[in-house]
Amino acid sequence: MNNHTVCNDNMGDDACVCAMGYAEDSPPEKSCNLVINYKENPNFQVVTVKFKLDETTSIHDVFPETRFKEEIGSSLKEDEDDILILRQGCTEDDQQFIVQFVVKDKEAENAEIPYEPDDFVDPEKIVNKMKVIGFLTQIADFDVDEIVATDELIAIEGYADNSVLIIQAIVVGVVVVICCILGIWVYSRKKNDPEYSDNLQNV
Known part of the structure; x- marks a missing residue:
């Protein structure tokens, strides 16, 4: 990943850098760690989707975030603008692409940045719902390896040879x-x- 990746780009203040690339330029947005209260909640629970990296994914220059949110929102009956992506990145062996996201809770009307864990729908419920509807094979043309609820965000920094x-x-x-x-x-x-x-x- 050569350039910094901005997620939630069309969501106003929720836009944030979800992956740091090799580029020496300053990030164009704030870190996604500042959108949530990561400092006080380092074990922030999220939905983690792991995709296979193969020939079918190589046709994409960037991850199709808009389509990802549309398909997730449509299947879960959630507003796609309530889907907040916090991380994107590859595993060290470049065999998988990881997307970590949360869904805003409609009942948390007074939620504001930095968001607290209670401002989002329980990721366990999201994962269980995705399993019930059979959302386990493909999302936005990316083959799914695994969908789990985790309390560990992947590193936001890009891997660099020291x-x-x-x-x-x-x-x-x-x-x-x-x-x-x-x-x-x-x-x-x-x-x-x-x-x-x-x-x-x-x-």
């Missing part, structure tokens, strides 16, 4: 050491130079 950073740190360290050695050598040489010493005495 070896480049390590090499850069080593190079900087070596340069600093060389500069220090050269500085000491130049200072010692000038100090031992009689002409330099005479000039100091004349000052």
